[in-house]
Amino acid sequence: MRESEKKDAVDSEGAAPVTLEGHYERIKAAESAKKGLLARPRYTFRMQLYLSFLLVFLFAAATGAILIFVSHEVEKKQRFLEIVNDYMLEVQQARRYEKNFFLYGTNLSDALENVYGAKTIYAGDEDELIRILGQVRHSQITKNLERYETLLKVLAELERGRADNISYREKIKEIEVELREQGQKMVSYGQELMKKEKESLSETILRSRTIHVYALAFLLALLLVNAYLLGRRILGTINRFSLYAQRIASGNFTPITPARRFRDEFTDLAIGINQMILQLESREAVLVQSHKMRAVGTLTAGVAHELNNPLNNITLTAHMLLEDYKRLSDEERIDMLKDVVGEAGRSKAIISNLLDFARESTSHVEPLDLEKMLKETVSLASNQLKLSGMKIELQSTGYLPRVHGDSQQLRQVFLNLILNAIDASKKGGKIQVLLMPADDPGYIAVKVVDFGTGIPEHILGNIFDPFFTTKPKGKGTGLGLSVSQGIVAKHGGRIRVTSKEAEGTTFSVILPVTTIPADISRSPTSS
Amino acid sequence: MDKKVIVLILDDEPIVGKRLKPAVERMGCEVEVFEDPREALQRIDEKTFDIVVTDIRMDEIDGIEVLERVKKKSPRTKVIMITGYAMMALAREAMEKGAYDFIAKPFTPEELRKAIAKAAEALGTPLQNSVTQ
C-alpha cells in the first residue's frame, strides 16, 4: 500500500488523478505554483497605470514650460521691435527736420532733439542691440549717431554766428553733404536693425509653432505606446485566463503556473483560481467516487441474488452430507465436499469482480485492451442483467489498436451506459456492446446499443447535465452521464448519442488511439 | 400400496437436482431431475407430475413460463418455485400465476420437503415417511 502510494506520486505526473491521491499531488502543485507566482517581482496594473500617467504628465509639463519660455521670448522680441520702431521714428523725424533746415532753415533744434531721442533709445537697449547687430555694427551705428549729432551741433553753432555770411553759406554747404551722408547711413542702419529684429521674431514664432507640433505628435505617440503596452498586458492576461477557464471546464485541473514576468492583480486571481480548481477537483473526485459507489450499490443487489445460487448449492450439499453421512461411501462424501469447495470458489468469483471495481483505486494510465475490459464490465453487469432477464451481446471487430487510459474510470463509464440501457429496456430485452474503429481515423468507438424506450428529442439536449434524470427519486441521481462525460473528456474522447423514441438508443464512446500515453492531465499550462 | 407422488425438479444448477433427488425420494416420492428447462417441458408434456419444483431464473426458459405450461396442462399439479432472486413482486407474480409455494434460495432440504409434504397433503395423497433428521 505504502509503496503503491509512492509509485503513484511519481506516476501522477502523467496521469489524470481524479482520485484523492492524485488530488494531493495537485495540492502540492498548486502550493508550488503559488510560491512561484508570489516570487515574481511586483508590478501591478495600478503601478503601470500610475507610471504611464506620470510620464505623460511630466512630458506635458516640460512642453508647457518650453512654450511659456518661447512665448516670453516672442513677447520680448515684440517689445524690442517696438523700441526699434520708436528709434526709427526718431531717426526719420530727425532727417525730416534736417531737410526742413536745409530748405527753410528751420527746425534744427527739433532735429537735434530727435537725435537725442534716438540716442537715448539706442543707449537704453544697448546690450540687446550689441547681441543682435554685433560689436562692429554697433560701434558703427554709435559713431554714425555721434557724428550726425556733432554735425547738427556744428550747424547750430554756425546758425548762431550768422553775421559772417559768406563763410556761413560755404560752411553749411560743406556740412550738408556729410550730414546727408550720415543721415542716410543712420536710416539704413535703422532699417537693417528693424529687418533683423523682424526676422528674429518670425523665427522665434516659427520655432514655437514647431515645438507645438512636435510636442503634440510626441504626446500622441506616448499615449499610443502607453495604451498599447497596457492593453497588451491586460488583454493578453485576460486571454490567458479565458484559456484557463476553458481548460478547467474541460476537466483539466492542472494548477495555473507562473507564466508572466510580474506579480500583479491577476496573480491574486490565479492563486484564487488554483484554490478553486482544488476545490472543484476534490468535489469531482468525490462525485465520481460516490457515483461509482452508487453503481456498486445497484450491482450489489444483482450480486446478492446471484450469490444465492452457490450458497444454495452449499447449503443443500452440506445438509445432505450431514443427513446421510453414515450412509454415504467415501467417494460420495468426497464428491459432495468437492462441490462445496467448488461453490465456495464460485461465490468468491461472483463478488471479487465487483469488489475489484468497488475498490477506490489510484488513477493509472496504461495501455488498455478494450475488449478485455468490456468483457469484464459486461460480466460485472451480468447479474443485473439476469435480474431483469436481459441478454447482452459483446461484439468486436477485433485487431484494434490500443488506447491509453484509466481502466477503472473507463469501466465506470461503460457500466453507467450499460446500467442506463438496462433501465431503459423492457424485461427480456437485449443490449449490444460493440467495439469498432470510429468514423474518424485515429479513434475507437465503443457503442452501447439498447432497444428500449429511447430518449425523447426534447430532453436529448439535457441528458448530460448533472442531476438531470427522468428516473424516480432514489433510483437515479442524474449524475451517470455527466460523470461519464467528464471521464471521457479527460481521455480526449467524447460521448455521442443517437436515439429514437420507442426504438432505442445508442451511446458511442469515442476514444483516441494513442501511441504515447494519453496526456490527460497536462496541457499547455504555461506559456 | 399407494400411488407414489411424482415430483419433477428443474434447476439449471446441477447440484440442486443432484442433492434434492435422494432427499425427496426418501419421502417416498418418485423424482425426476432436469437441468435443461426445454427437456423438462418436454417431459412435462409427456407425463403428468403431481409436484413440480422449478427454479425461476434460467438461461433459456423462465421458471414462470414453466409454471404457466404446467398449470395449463395439469391444473391440479402443485408447482413450487425456488429462486435466488426472491422479491416481493416476483413472489406475487408467481402466486398469481398459480404457484403453490415460493421458496427463496438458499433453503435447506428440510424446507423443501416440508413444502412438498404440504403440497402432497393438499393433493390428497399425504406422504407417509416424512423424514426427520
Place this chain on the structure above:
Amino acid sequence: MTIIAISSDSYRMGREIGEKISKRLGYRYLDREILKEISAGSGISEGKLLKALEKTPSALGMSARDQAVYLAHIEKKVIGEFLKDNVVCHGLAAHLYVLGVSHVLKVRVLSNPEVLGKELAPGKDLSGDAMEKLIGRNENARKRWSLKAFSLDETDPSNYDMVISLNKIEINEAVKSIAEAVGYKKFKAMSYSLKCLKDEETAAEARTILFPRFPDAQVRANGPTVVVITKGMKREKQKKALIIKEMVGKIPGVNFVEVHIVNDILRQAAESLR
C-alpha cells in the same frame, strides 16, 4: 392466509372499515387496543406507546431513541400476531414495517375531508379553507412522522397495494373491494413471505433489545442470522461488537449475529475538514 394492513388518515374511518372487513372475512381485528397488552409485556406505559405512533420526536417531547424503542416493541408484538395469520390490522403502522411481505395486503384509506376535518377539530365548525389547511398540515405531520420513524412516506401511494378514497367510494363498497382483493392468489402466504415475516419479527425483537443502547442500529434478520449495522469510532469497535453479539444472541432461534461497525463518516469527515 392473508393479512390486511390498513392505514388511514382518519383513525375512526380506518377502524370502521377494519372492523367491517374482519367481520366479513372472519379475521381477527387488531388495532390500538393491543397497546395494553404490549404495555403489560414491556413495561412501557400505554400513553407512551400511543405517542410513539402519533408524534414525531422533538427536543422537548419524546426522544428519537425512546420512540425507536417503543415502536420496536409494537412491531414485535404486531408481527407476532401476524404470524398467527388471518388478521386485519389498523392503526399500528404495520404497513410501514411489513412492506416487503407479499401476503400482507396494504391498503390506504383516504377519508372524506369533512369527516376528517371533524375528527381533527372536534366541535369546531371550520370553513372550507381552514379545513383544507388543517388537513394539509395533518398530512404533512404524518409524512414527517413516518419518514422519521421508518424512513418511508406514509402518504406515498406507491407504498400500498390499494388506495381507496372514501370521497368517491362508499364504505361498504370499499370493504367489498378489499375483501375481494384478499382473495387474489398473489396475496396468499407462502414459504418465502412467511420467512420474511418471521425475519421481521426476529429483527424487531433484536431492535427492542438493542435500541435502548444503540438507537442508530440497523437490524436485519435472515433465518437464524441477525445482521446489525451501527456507527462507531475505531477504538470502541470490538467492544461494541461483542456487546451487541451477546445481547442479540440471547434471542431464541438466533444462532449467528453479524455486527458491522461502520466508521462514523460524518463525525470523521467533520473532524478532518476542520
